[in-house]
Amino acid sequence: MIHYCFIIPALAIKLEYPNKLYKNSINFKQLSRVYISTTAFKLSPNSKKSVNVSSSVDIVLWGSNLGLTLGGRLTRIQSSMTKIPFHIQSVIIGLILSDGWMQLPSDSKNARLCFKQSTKNSPYVWFVFFILSHYCSSFPYVTTGIRKGKPFSGLAFQTRQLPCITDIYNLFYINKIKIVPSNIYELLTPVGLAHWIMGDGSAMNKGLVLCTDSFSLEETTLLLNVLVIKYELDCTLWKQGSGWRIYITRRSMPNLRSIVTKHMHPSMLYKL
Numbered sequence: 001m002i003h004y005c006f007i008i009p010a011l012a013i014k015l016e017y018p019n020k021l022y023k024n025s026i027n028f029k030q031l032s033r034v035y036i037s038t039t040a041f042k043l044s045p046n047s048k049k050s051v052n053v054s055s056s057v058d059i060v061l062w063g064s065n066l067g068l069t070l071g072g073r074l075t076r077i078q079s080s081m082t083k084i085p086f087h088i089q090s091v092i093i094g095l096i097l098s099d100g101w102m103q104l105p106s107d108s109k110n111a112r113l114c115f116k117q118s119t120k121n122s123p124y125v126w127f128v129f130f131i132l133s134h135y136c137s138s139f140p141y142v143t144t145g146i147r148k149g150k151p152f153s154g155l156a157f158q159t160r161q162l163p164c165i166t167d168i169y170n171l172f173y174i175n176k177i178k179i180v181p182s183n184i185y186e187l188l189t190p191v192g193l194a195h196w197i198m199g200d201g202s203a204m205n206k207g208l209v210l211c212t213d214s215f216s217l218e219e220t221t222l223l224l225n226v227l228v229i230k231y232e233l234d235c236t237l238w239k240q241g242s243g244w245r246i247y248i249t250r251r252s253m254p255n256l257r258s259i260v261t262k263h264m265h266p267s268m269l270y271k272l
Contacts, residue, residue, distance in 0.1 A: 068133050068134065068136075069133075069134055069135070069136070069137070069160075070133070070136065070138060070139065071137060071138070072137070073137075074160065074162075079110070079160075079162050079163060080163055082135070082162050082163070082164055083164050084135075084164045084165075084168075087189075087191055088131060088132065089168065090187075090189040090191035090192040090195075091128065091131050091132065091192065091195050092113060092132070092168055093168070093187050093188065093189075093192040093195075094188075094191065094192035094193065094194065094195025094196040094199065095113070095115055095128065095195055095199060096113075096168070096172050096178070097180075097188075097192070097196040097199075097200070097212075097223070098195065098196050098197075098198070098199025098200035098201075098211075099115065099116065099117060099199045099200055100113060100114065100115045100199065101113075101114050101115075101178065102114070102165070102168070102169045102172065102178075103158075104166070104169055104173070104176070105161070110161040110162055110163055111161060111162075111165050111166045111168075111169035111173075112158050112159045112160060112161045112162075112165055113132070113135075113158065113159045113165055113168075114156065114157075114158040114159075115128060115156065115157060115158070116143060116154045116155065116156035117154060117155060117156075117199070118152070118153070118154050118155075119142070119153045119154055119155050121155075121267070122155045123267040124198055124265045124267055124268055125140055125155045125156075125157070126140065126155075128195070129157050132157075135159040135160055135162060135164075135165065136157060136158070136159050136160065137160050138157070139157070140155050140156060140157040141155070141156060141157065142154070142155060142156075143155070143156050171183075171187075178214060178215075179215075179219060180215055180219035180220075180222055180223060182222075184222060184223065184226055185225075185229075188223075188226050188230070190259050190260055190263060191263045193227075193231070193259065193260055194259075194260035194263035195263075196210065197210070197260060197264070197268075197271055197272075198264055198265060198268040198271070200212075201271045202271065203270065203271050203272070204247070205250065206250040206253065207247055207248050207249045207250045207252070207253060208247070208248045208253065208256065208271060208272070209245050209246070209247050209248075210223075210245060210246040210247075210248070211240075211245055212243070212244060212245055212246055213240055213241070213242075213243030213244070213245065214243070215243075215244075217237075217244055220237065220243075220244045220245075220246060221237070223246060224237060224246050227246065227248065231255070231256075231259060232252075232255060233252040233255060233256060234248070234251055234252040235247060235248050235249065235252070236249065253272065256272065260272070
Protein backbone atom coordinates (compact mmCIF):
# COMPACT_ATOMS: atom_id res chain seq x y z
CA MET A 1 0.00 0.00 0.00
CA ILE A 2 1.32 3.47 -0.94
CA HIS A 3 0.47 6.66 1.01
CA TYR A 4 0.58 10.30 -0.06
CA CYS A 5 0.07 13.36 2.11
CA PHE A 6 -1.48 16.58 0.79
CA ILE A 7 -1.27 19.61 3.05
CA ILE A 8 -4.26 21.82 3.76
CA PRO A 9 -3.93 24.54 6.47
CA ALA A 10 -4.40 22.93 9.89
CA LEU A 11 -5.28 19.63 8.20
CA ALA A 12 -3.40 16.81 6.51
CA ILE A 13 -5.24 14.47 4.16
CA LYS A 14 -3.64 11.08 3.63
CA LEU A 15 -4.63 9.24 0.47
CA GLU A 16 -4.24 5.48 0.35
CA TYR A 17 -3.95 3.53 -2.92
CA PRO A 18 -3.55 -0.17 -3.72
CA ASN A 19 0.00 -0.91 -4.94
CA LYS A 20 -1.25 -2.14 -8.29
CA LEU A 21 -2.53 1.34 -9.16
CA TYR A 22 0.86 2.98 -8.83
CA LYS A 23 3.08 2.68 -11.87
CA ASN A 24 4.18 5.96 -13.44
CA SER A 25 1.23 8.05 -12.29
CA ILE A 26 -1.60 8.13 -9.78
CA ASN A 27 -5.11 7.31 -10.94
CA PHE A 28 -7.23 9.55 -8.72
CA LYS A 29 -10.47 8.03 -10.01
CA GLN A 30 -9.53 4.72 -8.43
CA LEU A 31 -8.88 6.19 -5.02
CA SER A 32 -9.80 3.54 -2.49
CA ARG A 33 -9.86 5.47 0.79
CA VAL A 34 -9.41 8.94 2.20
CA TYR A 35 -8.15 9.39 5.73
CA ILE A 36 -8.30 12.65 7.65
CA SER A 37 -5.54 13.20 10.18
CA THR A 38 -4.98 16.08 12.59
CA THR A 39 -1.25 15.47 12.37
CA ALA A 40 0.63 17.89 10.13
CA PHE A 41 3.15 16.51 7.63
CA LYS A 42 5.73 18.01 5.34
CA LEU A 43 8.08 16.63 2.74
CA SER A 44 11.80 16.68 3.47
CA PRO A 45 13.70 18.70 0.80
CA ASN A 46 15.95 15.71 0.07
CA SER A 47 13.43 12.95 0.44
CA LYS A 48 10.09 11.91 -0.99
CA LYS A 49 9.06 10.45 2.34
CA SER A 50 6.71 12.33 4.62
CA VAL A 51 8.07 13.54 7.95
CA ASN A 52 5.88 14.03 11.00
CA VAL A 53 6.75 17.48 12.36
CA SER A 54 3.95 18.52 14.71
CA SER A 55 0.34 18.16 15.75
CA SER A 56 -1.82 21.18 14.95
CA VAL A 57 -4.32 22.32 17.55
CA ASP A 58 -4.92 25.74 15.98
CA ILE A 59 -8.44 27.13 16.19
CA VAL A 60 -9.66 28.01 12.70
CA LEU A 61 -12.69 30.23 12.06
CA TRP A 62 -15.40 28.00 10.61
CA GLY A 63 -15.65 28.68 6.90
CA SER A 64 -12.35 30.55 6.62
CA ASN A 65 -10.73 27.68 4.72
CA LEU A 66 -13.53 26.77 2.31
CA GLY A 67 -12.20 25.89 -1.13
CA LEU A 68 -13.33 26.59 -4.68
CA THR A 69 -16.13 24.49 -6.15
CA LEU A 70 -15.92 25.81 -9.71
CA GLY A 71 -17.33 23.79 -12.58
CA GLY A 72 -19.80 20.95 -12.61
CA ARG A 73 -23.02 20.50 -10.70
CA LEU A 74 -23.56 19.63 -7.08
CA THR A 75 -25.74 16.69 -6.21
CA ARG A 76 -28.94 17.30 -4.29
CA ILE A 77 -27.29 15.95 -1.15
CA GLN A 78 -24.24 18.19 -1.60
CA SER A 79 -26.48 21.22 -2.11
CA SER A 80 -28.54 20.48 0.98
CA MET A 81 -25.38 20.00 3.07
CA THR A 82 -23.85 23.32 1.99
CA LYS A 83 -24.12 25.91 4.75
CA ILE A 84 -23.09 29.54 5.14
CA PRO A 85 -20.91 30.48 8.15
CA PHE A 86 -22.00 33.54 10.10
CA HIS A 87 -19.20 35.82 8.90
CA ILE A 88 -19.91 34.97 5.25
CA GLN A 89 -23.62 35.54 5.82
CA SER A 90 -22.67 39.01 7.07
CA VAL A 91 -20.88 39.71 3.78
CA ILE A 92 -23.93 38.62 1.80
CA ILE A 93 -26.24 40.83 3.86
CA GLY A 94 -24.00 43.83 3.22
CA LEU A 95 -24.05 43.08 -0.52
CA ILE A 96 -27.84 42.79 -0.59
CA LEU A 97 -28.21 46.15 1.14
CA SER A 98 -25.97 47.67 -1.54
CA ASP A 99 -25.57 46.57 -5.17
CA GLY A 100 -26.20 42.86 -4.73
CA TRP A 101 -29.43 41.22 -5.76
CA MET A 102 -30.97 37.77 -5.60
CA GLN A 103 -32.83 35.74 -8.19
CA LEU A 104 -35.29 32.90 -7.78
CA PRO A 105 -35.94 31.51 -11.27
CA SER A 106 -39.50 30.36 -11.90
CA ASP A 107 -38.28 26.87 -12.78
CA SER A 108 -36.25 26.45 -9.58
CA LYS A 109 -36.95 26.28 -5.86
CA ASN A 110 -33.54 27.69 -4.93
CA ALA A 111 -32.18 31.22 -5.27
CA ARG A 112 -28.79 32.64 -6.22
CA LEU A 113 -26.92 35.81 -5.28
CA CYS A 114 -25.66 38.17 -8.01
CA PHE A 115 -23.18 41.01 -7.68
CA LYS A 116 -21.82 43.54 -10.18
CA GLN A 117 -19.62 46.62 -10.02
CA SER A 118 -17.93 48.90 -12.51
CA THR A 119 -14.64 47.54 -13.82
CA LYS A 120 -12.85 50.32 -11.94
CA ASN A 121 -13.96 48.51 -8.78
CA SER A 122 -12.76 45.12 -10.02
CA PRO A 123 -10.30 44.67 -7.09
CA TYR A 124 -13.27 44.79 -4.73
CA VAL A 125 -15.29 42.39 -6.90
CA TRP A 126 -12.44 39.87 -6.80
CA PHE A 127 -12.15 40.42 -3.04
CA VAL A 128 -15.82 39.53 -2.59
CA PHE A 129 -15.66 36.66 -5.07
CA PHE A 130 -12.90 34.88 -3.18
CA ILE A 131 -14.92 35.19 0.02
CA LEU A 132 -17.93 33.60 -1.70
CA SER A 133 -16.12 31.38 -4.23
CA HIS A 134 -17.08 28.22 -2.35
CA TYR A 135 -20.67 28.91 -3.43
CA CYS A 136 -19.89 29.77 -7.08
CA SER A 137 -19.60 27.55 -10.15
CA SER A 138 -17.63 30.02 -12.31
CA PHE A 139 -15.26 32.99 -12.13
CA PRO A 140 -16.42 36.62 -12.47
CA TYR A 141 -17.21 37.77 -16.01
CA VAL A 142 -17.20 41.10 -17.84
CA THR A 143 -20.51 42.74 -18.72
CA THR A 144 -21.20 45.70 -21.00
CA GLY A 145 -24.16 47.96 -21.54
CA ILE A 146 -25.47 51.51 -21.45
CA ARG A 147 -25.88 53.38 -18.16
CA LYS A 148 -27.21 56.93 -18.04
CA GLY A 149 -26.70 57.17 -21.79
CA LYS A 150 -23.02 56.17 -21.65
CA PRO A 151 -21.23 52.88 -22.36
CA PHE A 152 -20.71 50.86 -19.21
CA SER A 153 -18.47 47.89 -18.48
CA GLY A 154 -18.62 45.93 -15.28
CA LEU A 155 -17.39 42.82 -13.55
CA ALA A 156 -20.01 40.44 -12.19
CA PHE A 157 -20.45 37.01 -10.68
CA GLN A 158 -23.23 34.90 -9.28
CA THR A 159 -23.48 32.02 -6.86
CA ARG A 160 -24.98 28.62 -7.40
CA GLN A 161 -28.66 28.14 -6.63
CA LEU A 162 -28.54 26.65 -3.15
CA PRO A 163 -30.94 26.08 -0.23
CA CYS A 164 -28.66 28.12 2.07
CA ILE A 165 -28.87 31.06 -0.35
CA THR A 166 -32.65 30.61 -0.53
CA ASP A 167 -32.87 31.00 3.26
CA ILE A 168 -31.40 34.50 2.91
CA TYR A 169 -33.58 35.22 -0.13
CA ASN A 170 -36.67 34.50 1.96
CA LEU A 171 -35.53 37.10 4.49
CA PHE A 172 -34.94 39.88 1.98
CA TYR A 173 -37.53 39.27 -0.74
CA ILE A 174 -41.31 39.29 -0.81
CA ASN A 175 -42.96 38.66 -4.19
CA LYS A 176 -39.53 39.11 -5.84
CA ILE A 177 -39.15 42.63 -4.37
CA LYS A 178 -36.17 43.41 -2.13
CA ILE A 179 -37.14 44.53 1.37
CA VAL A 180 -35.44 45.25 4.69
CA PRO A 181 -36.29 42.44 7.14
CA SER A 182 -37.64 43.38 10.55
CA ASN A 183 -34.68 41.68 12.29
CA ILE A 184 -32.05 43.72 10.44
CA TYR A 185 -30.79 44.96 13.84
CA GLU A 186 -29.50 41.45 14.58
CA LEU A 187 -28.40 40.75 11.00
CA LEU A 188 -26.30 43.86 10.31
CA THR A 189 -22.81 43.22 11.70
CA PRO A 190 -19.68 45.38 11.30
CA VAL A 191 -18.68 43.13 8.38
CA GLY A 192 -22.05 43.66 6.73
CA LEU A 193 -21.87 47.40 7.34
CA ALA A 194 -18.42 47.51 5.73
CA HIS A 195 -19.69 45.79 2.58
CA TRP A 196 -22.78 47.99 2.50
CA ILE A 197 -20.47 51.01 2.49
CA MET A 198 -18.07 49.54 -0.09
CA GLY A 199 -20.93 48.67 -2.42
CA ASP A 200 -23.20 51.69 -2.07
CA GLY A 201 -21.49 54.35 0.04
CA SER A 202 -20.20 57.71 -1.17
CA ALA A 203 -18.06 60.27 0.63
CA MET A 204 -19.85 63.62 0.87
CA ASN A 205 -19.27 66.78 2.93
CA LYS A 206 -16.66 64.89 4.98
CA GLY A 207 -19.39 62.43 5.92
CA LEU A 208 -20.82 59.42 4.09
CA VAL A 209 -24.02 58.80 2.13
CA LEU A 210 -25.61 55.36 1.86
CA CYS A 211 -27.76 55.01 -1.25
CA THR A 212 -30.98 53.45 -0.02
CA ASP A 213 -33.14 54.73 -2.88
CA SER A 214 -34.64 51.31 -3.61
CA PHE A 215 -36.11 50.99 -0.11
CA SER A 216 -39.24 52.63 1.25
CA LEU A 217 -39.14 55.48 3.77
CA GLU A 218 -40.11 53.05 6.54
CA GLU A 219 -37.36 50.60 5.58
CA THR A 220 -34.75 53.35 5.30
CA THR A 221 -35.78 54.66 8.72
CA LEU A 222 -35.37 51.15 10.12
CA LEU A 223 -31.83 51.00 8.73
CA LEU A 224 -31.07 54.45 10.12
CA ASN A 225 -32.25 53.37 13.56
CA VAL A 226 -29.86 50.41 13.48
CA LEU A 227 -26.96 52.74 12.70
CA VAL A 228 -27.98 55.16 15.45
CA ILE A 229 -28.84 52.67 18.20
CA LYS A 230 -26.51 49.75 17.51
CA TYR A 231 -23.46 51.62 16.22
CA GLU A 232 -24.01 55.03 17.86
CA LEU A 233 -23.66 56.92 14.59
CA ASP A 234 -25.17 60.36 14.05
CA CYS A 235 -27.34 60.03 10.94
CA THR A 236 -29.99 61.96 9.05
CA LEU A 237 -32.34 61.19 6.15
CA TRP A 238 -31.86 62.94 2.82
CA LYS A 239 -34.53 63.13 0.13
CA GLN A 240 -33.19 62.02 -3.24
CA GLY A 241 -35.69 62.15 -6.08
CA SER A 242 -38.50 59.80 -5.16
CA GLY A 243 -36.37 57.95 -2.61
CA TRP A 244 -34.40 58.50 0.57
CA ARG A 245 -30.74 58.21 1.52
CA ILE A 246 -28.91 57.98 4.83
CA TYR A 247 -26.23 60.53 5.62
CA ILE A 248 -23.67 59.70 8.33
CA THR A 249 -22.42 63.02 9.63
CA ARG A 250 -18.85 64.22 9.75
CA ARG A 251 -18.57 63.96 13.54
CA SER A 252 -19.44 60.24 13.42
CA MET A 253 -16.78 59.34 10.86
CA PRO A 254 -14.03 58.53 13.42
CA ASN A 255 -16.42 56.10 15.12
CA LEU A 256 -17.44 54.60 11.78
CA ARG A 257 -13.80 54.10 10.77
CA SER A 258 -13.09 52.27 14.02
CA ILE A 259 -15.98 49.89 13.27
CA VAL A 260 -15.46 49.02 9.60
CA THR A 261 -11.91 49.85 8.45
CA LYS A 262 -10.45 46.43 9.27
CA HIS A 263 -13.17 44.75 7.19
CA MET A 264 -12.73 46.90 4.09
CA HIS A 265 -10.71 46.32 0.94
CA PRO A 266 -7.88 48.89 0.60
CA SER A 267 -9.29 50.12 -2.72
CA MET A 268 -12.45 51.26 -0.92
CA LEU A 269 -10.93 53.10 2.02
CA TYR A 270 -11.25 56.41 0.16
CA LYS A 271 -14.96 56.34 1.02
CA LEU A 272 -14.10 56.86 4.67
